[in-house]
Amino acid sequence: MTALVFLDPDYPAGRIADAMTPQLSVLDQGVTRGDGVFESVLYTRSVVRKIDAHLARLRVSADTCDLAIPGEEAWRAAIATAVETFDASTPSEEAVVKLIATRGTEGTAHGTCWVTVSAAPELGRTQRDSGISVILLDRGYDSTVAERSPWLLMGAKTLSYAVNMAALRHAKKNGADDVIFISSDGIVLEGPTSTVLMAHRDGDVKRLITPTLETGILPGTTQGAIFDAAKAAGWVLGYGPLTPENLMDAEAVWLVSSVRLLTPVNSIDGVGVARDAELHAELTAMVDSIG
Template identity: 55%
Template sequence: MSALVLLTPDAPDGRIADPEAPQLLVTDLGVVRGDGIFETLLAVGGRPLQLEAHLDRLASSAEALDLTLPDGAHWRAAIETGLAEFARRHGDGEAMIRLVGTRGVDAAGPPTCWVYLQPVPAGNRELRDRGLDVVLLDRGYSSEAASVAPWLLLGSKTTSYAVNMAALRYAHRQGADDAVFVSSDGRVLEGPTSTVLIARTRDGVRELVTPLLRSGILAGTTQGALFATAEPAGWQLGYGPLTPEDLIGNDGVWLASSVRLLAPIRSVDGRQIPVSAELTDELTELLLTATRR
């Protein structure tokens, strides 16, 4: 069973609603035009991980869409209400929390906003344990597109996710678990729902590297949390640019996301790459150290 909390003008801190009953109007612009934004995060033991980072990114995405949404205090209150309802139904099990805000049924507002909580899919842990087979997919634009065409909303987490889901379905048809997007000028970008992370050693120095943010990728909250604790632990941090060949011959490569956390990649387009359970455990512990703060 899931839990649903609606943020409305008469209940700005949220009210519990029936997740099995219809709640959206068919004229909602988030449905008919994909005109909205969302965030997905993990809660462990009733505590949402990296909540402030997700709320900051939600606000950034809203600004990019000229979308007026409730402020962070209202979202926090609605999340607390949702977590209490989820705990009543499921106890202290891990919860996947989705925050959604659309433009509503009228461009002038009010927006349609909700918090939806559900148990974490069982397959997530399996993929983390065995590693991912990924395919590289051309995203169809250059790594400079974000700067020359800001109306593409690259780097914003919008509800227009049809392309991302189509990429995952294509990857599955190829026998892969996931995909990594590559720009038309040959730069590694991101996964459809994740951030690329590489560990490598150069001249005895251990490095964690992720693609350049200005290449039009979404700023990863999980990657950001890991970097915050990895540097004091002795890791050197880097930000691309990366090419597909950079994914081969390293100490390890991961797809990082808020719910699945760090899932190691074990093959790229059929080419096997090293997978270190010890290194995955080390980085995951660093990540969890950050999220406990």
Template identity: 60%
Template structure:
């Protein structure tokens, strides 16, 4: 069952809507142009995980798009209404969406159409070791700095390229993708952040690509890094190239709903896997609220 709650100034706790019925105008630029933003998080036992980090990233994405979205407290109240309506103590996907508005109002500075969607975690999403393809994203690692209008660091609704990459991977017998830049840097997955581990002289290092290379800041990666630091890991922020993935002691993709997924192969070639490191990092991910 999907629960839908629209943010509405006239209803401070949000307006519950029927998810099985049409709710948006076909002229909304969120539909016609993908002109909007979103966040997806996990709720466990009725409580959303990393809520403040997701709200902060939503606000950052809104700023990048000059999108007028409701304040964080309005989102929090609507999330509470949606989770209460869902009335489910299991794991749930909480999605926040804001789109600009209908064509004739896009220049008027009106507040975005915004809603919270709550649904069950898709079956079979977790626990699988991944066969991954390395795919060229088509721009170099300095594009985000040179061309901010590309919105590379914003979580927008324009995910057609990401979904096309995943479809291509599946057509080739793979499960997921790691994007690389045209100058050979490791970037991110279509819906995830890349992590590698190196154990050097008994010291465990956890490394992720540089944000400056043109990736979305990962809320799950950031939370895991904080927990790993407290557990004695050394942290690193790239830059990474594909050879670093093959030379590592483990490669993972991390995201808010799937959590930590171990990579078994890249372009059909096996990479090192460590059940011990995966178990340790998975426990740290689970410990983050």
């Protein structure tokens, strides 16, 4: 089952509601305009992971969209109520905590904000071991557009994910599991629901590299946490611009996200990518230690 808690000034701990019955207005701009922001957070063994990073990113997304959202304490209280409700009914090793804030019904002064907790999809867990095949798809934007055009909301995690979902469907139709978006000028961006990581060995030096945020991609909370842990473990960190050729030349490539965690890439556009079991094990241990 899914636990649902609305943020509501009349309920300091959040207002529990039944996720299986309708709770949202059809006039909410979250649905009529995809106008809102969200976060997907992993919940394992009583820990809501990287919650500070997720709340910080939710705030940045909301600010980018000129969307007023409640303060962190209201979110933390609602999350606590939601995971408690979830735990009471559903023992689950891994769950997804979703935070959603919409602009609310047109003409109203306040948005609609809620938290859901659901069991994590099985597929993501399988893919952490099996790895995935990805295809490269043009995102249509060049890698400098974010700086020029703030109204494109680059770097904000909005509810307008139709293109991300279409890209994933396109991959599946073509026999692949996932997508890495490329800018129109040939620079590696991100997955539709993930951040790209690659590793290089350089003698004894281990390098961990991710695309630069200047390309307009979403700042990955999991990438950020892995980078912190890898730096502490003596890795050298690097930031793109990366090209598809850089990925093909890497010792290993991953897609990382908060729920699926560290997923190794087996192939890109049908061409095998190196996998490095030792590096993968080391990074997986770091991911597992993220609080």
